[in-house]
Amino acid sequence: MKKLASNLRESARFNQQVSDSGDSKSHVLTQFGISPEAVEMLEVSQQKHPHIIDGVLVDLINGIEVIADHVKVSKSRNFPSRILDSVLGKSKERQDIINQNVLCGLEATSNWLQRHEGDFLEIRLSLSQTLGNVIKNRDAIKVLQQRSNSQDVKVGRMIGVLNEIILSAHDTNNRIDELNYRDKAQSHLQSEIDRWESGRNIYPGEFVQLYNLLDNLLHGDFGFYLNYRKSEPIEKERLKANLLDKCRILLSNRLGIETGAVLNSEHCWSMDEISRECGLLSNREKESLSYLSMWSSADTPMTHLLHSLVAGRNVVHKRSVVVIPRVVDRMVNEHFSFCESN
Amino acid sequence: MNSKLGLVLSGGGAKGAYQVGVLQYMAEIDMNVDAVSGTSIGALNGAVVSAEKSLVKGANVLLSIWSELSVCSPMKFQGLQSNGFISVPEIFTLLLPRAQLVSPLEALSKLSQYSDIGEDIRAWFDSDYKNSEEYKIKLEEDNKGWLSSAPSLDILNKYASKDKLVKGLEFYVGLYESRGVVADFSEYVKGDYLRFKDTKESQFWRVQDLPLEIVHEAILASAALPIFFNGRVIKGKVYRDGGVGGAATQSGNTPVRPLVDSGCTHIIVTHLNDGSFWNRHDFFDVNFIEVRPRKSISNSITDLMAFKPEAIEKWIDQGYHDAKRCIGNVRNAKILVEENKAAQSTIDNQIIHLDDDDFDVNG
Numbered sequence: 001m002k003k004l005a006s007n008l009r010e011s012a013r014f015n016q017q018v019s020d021s022g023d024s025k026s027h028v029l030t031q032f033g034i035s036p037e038a039v040e041m042l043e044v045s046q047q048k049h050p051h052i053i054d055g056v057l058v059d060l061i062n063g064i065e066v067i068a069d070h071v072k073v074s075k076s077r078n079f080p081s082r083i084l085d086s087v088l089g090k091s092k093e094r095q096d097i098i099n100q101n102v103l104c105g106l107e108a109t110s111n112w113l114q115r116h117e118g119d120f121l122e123i124r125l126s127l128s129q130t131l132g133n134v135i136k137n138r139d140a141i142k143v144l145q146q147r148s149n150s151q152d153v154k155v156g157r158m159i160g161v162l163n164e165i166i167l168s169a170h171d172t173n174n175r176i177d178e179l180n181y182r183d184k185a186q187s188h189l190q191s192e193i194d195r196w197e198s199g200r201n202i203y204p205g206e207f208v209q210l211y212n213l214l215d216n217l218l219h220g221d222f223g224f225y226l227n228y229r230k231s232e233p234i235e236k237e238r239l240k241a242n243l244l245d246k247c248r249i250l251l252s253n254r255l256g257i258e259t260g261a262v263l264n265s266e267h268c269w270s271m272d273e274i275s276r277e278c279g280l281l282s283n284r285e286k287e288s289l290s291y292l293s294m295w296s297s298a299d300t301p302m303t304h305l306l307h308s309l310v311a312g313r314n315v316v317h318k319r320s321v322v323v324i325p326r327v328v329d330r331m332v333n334e335h336f337s338f339c340e341s342n
Numbered sequence: 343m344n345s346k347l348g349l350v351l352s353g354g355g356a357k358g359a360y361q362v363g364v365l366q367y368m369a370e371i372d373m374n375v376d377a378v379s380g381t382s383i384g385a386l387n388g389a390v391v392s393a394e395k396s397l398v399k400g401a402n403v404l405l406s407i408w409s410e411l412s413v414c415s416p417m418k419f420q421g422l423q424s425n426g427f428i429s430v431p432e433i434f435t436l437l438l439p440r441a442q443l444v445s446p447l448e449a450l451s452k453l454s455q456y457s458d459i460g461e462d463i464r465a466w467f468d469s470d471y472k473n474s475e476e477y478k479i480k481l482e483e484d485n486k487g488w489l490s491s492a493p494s495l496d497i498l499n500k501y502a503s504k505d506k507l508v509k510g511l512e513f514y515v516g517l518y519e520s521r522g523v524v525a526d527f528s529e530y531v532k533g534d535y536l537r538f539k540d541t542k543e544s545q546f547w548r549v550q551d552l553p554l555e556i557v558h559e560a561i562l563a564s565a566a567l568p569i570f571f572n573g574r575v576i577k578g579k580v581y582r583d584g585g586v587g588g589a590a591t592q593s594g595n596t597p598v599r600p601l602v603d604s605g606c607t608h609i610i611v612t613h614l615n616d617g618s619f620w621n622r623h624d625f626f627d628v629n630f631i632e633v634r635p636r637k638s639i640s641n642s643i644t645d646l647m648a649f650k651p652e653a654i655e656k657w658i659d660q661g662y663h664d665a666k667r668c669i670g671n672v673r674n675a676k677i678l679v680e681e682n683k684a685a686q687s688t689i690d691n692q693i694i695h696l697d698d699d700d701f702d703v704n705g
Contacts, residue, residue: 055628055629057672057675057679058608058629058630058631059622059629060399061671061675062622062630062631062668062671062672065621065632065633065634065636065667065668066622066632066634067618068634068636069613069617069618069634069636070617070634070637071615072617072638073616073617074617076616076638088535088536088537089537090537093537093619094617094619097619097621100621101623101625104623109701112537119682119686122686123686123689126689126693128691129693129694132698133677133696140701175692212509
């Protein structure tokens with residue numbers, strides 16, 4: 001870490017100086033104590049005569065071959081030849097060439113080493129700068145990571161809020177739907193009651209008219225609400241009770257009995273009477289009512305009674321009677337009995 | 343400034359095979375040259391490279407030529423026998439004082455049969471005679487050597503025709519303006535062996551600048567070793583082996599000067615002698631890669647004419663390995679340096695890019 005910190009300090013110093021000088025290479029060379037003028041001359045020389053720079057390398061490597069050649073010859077000379085070479089100056093001449101190449105090679109080596117050191121310096125500075133950038137980038141990534149984490153939390157919260165809103169909206173929507181359907185059911189109930197009251201329930205006899213009322217309610221908004229909507233049972237019970245009340249009031253009015261007295265078991269319909277009223281129905285009406293009450297069974301005896309009578313089947317004793325309040329309760333329950341389980 | 347690569351092929355007789363090995367290595371690494379300069383055997387080798395315009399092609403042609411030379415010596419003796427040749431070693435055995443079989447006096451007497459050295463000796467001491475018309479006429483007549491240059495001319499005609507040379511790679515040959523056989527010989531001895539006084543400098547001619555009719559003459563003159571070969575008369579002057587000039591510093595035998603003057607920035611110099619006194623430090627602002635023999639290449643005079651298969655094969659192999667070491671080491675270092683420069687440049691650019699990319703975590 002200490003080395004890294006040192007590198008970073010060096011990098012910072014380098015960056016500062018580079019930005020000051022505007023040229024990294026010149027700067028590196030001036031760090032060797034070379035004057036800017038000399039650096040400029042060197043750069044111009046390198047651009048114009050790149051081979052001169054190569055010469056350092058060639059002199060170093062190839063000069064060794066020259067030295068080896070002359071050393072080989074010197075070694076191969078016998079004693080008289082050496083004396084003769086000394087007298088003629090060839091030995092000195094050869095040694096001079098060797099020395100010159102050694103000197104040149106050493107100079108080249110020295111220059112080469114300095115150049116290598118310069119290269120190393122540049123590489124280290126580049127490395128420092130790169131490390132600086134890496135650290136800077138890592139710091140930036142950390143900041144971004146923190147921001148991202150923070151955003152994640154915020155987004156999580158927002159998603160929670162959004163889900164709550166969605167749920168709330170859904171609930172509100174359900175409630176609106178509920179109110180809407182309940183309102184429709186209420187309206188439907190009222191319109192059917194009104195229709196009966198107005199005399200547009202054209203079937204003969206109150207038993208058939210009651211069935212007709214309930215059947216219309218069953219296949220309209222009222223029936224849908226009570227039998228198929230997942231609504232509060234209490235609301236359904238309230239509507240059903242409202243239906244019963246209205247039926248009792250209406251039947252009381254039509255039968256000419258006091259409204260509260262209709263609940264007494266003394267008011268009855270005879271089977272004969274019901275059978276006779278059904279007999280007044282036209283064939284089309286019978287077929288229609290038979291079709292509409294096809295769903296009835298032994299579990300729904302009042303509706304099944306109607307179904308049997310309109311189908312022409314005489315299934316009950318004519319003298320037997322049914323108590324009106326029980327008929328009303330029973331028939332309403334047969335049409336809307338399963339709504340409580342929903 | 344563009345770099346220009348020159349190749350110097352120095353003189354050394356049959357040891358010129360060494361240069362074939364050097365060229366083989368250069369061709370192997372696909373190295374080509376912009377100009378060639380040669381003296382003596384180097385002029386003959388250089389002529390082929392120049393004519394081929396390509397070092398790679400020239401190296402291959404030279405290899406085949408030297409393979410032929412190793413089985414059929416180009417050194418044909420002329421004069422002693424009218425109807426045949428004798429081998430070069432035989433000539434040396436017969437004539438040269440260095441040979442142990444004959445006495446110096448006997449050799450000198452035989453030598454005198456082929457060159458009127460008395461006149462040369464007189465000219466050596468008598469400057470008036472030296473400058474006289476009589477002596478100049480004698481010089482023109484006295485250029486007959488012992489060996490025929492016809493085989494060399496055949497090689498030139500076959501592999502380096504005048505037309506190809508004129509259109510070929512920039513090519514220089516080193517020649518020495520003769521002052522007579524004895525004067526040339528004695529000055530060479532004074533310069534190269536005794537170090538009393540160096541011979542005058544050789545002349546370097548750019549072959550492409552020469553009139554067509556003297557292109558081959560100049561090359562043959564460059565290879566005309568005194569005594570052994572005819573001096574070549576060009577424009578009224580006798581020219582011989584350029585290796586005679588600047589004997590002490592080997593400046594004639596190692597014709598670097600014309601390449602330096604022509605602007606070569608890098609020059610590859612091949613030496614055919616052990617411990618050549620040619621000194622790279624006599625020149626500035628030029629990079630020299632010298633190919634010097636690591637093992638002894640032999641400085642025996644007899645080896646100058648030793649066109650024997652085993653010797654040629656050995657020299658070619660030696661030249662190849664010396665070139666691989668001398669040129670290869672520099673080349674490898676140069677590659678490292680260039681790659682290092684490229685890497686540094688990349689680092690510099692990337693740092694500049696990082697500095698200038700306006701990156702700001704807050705921005």
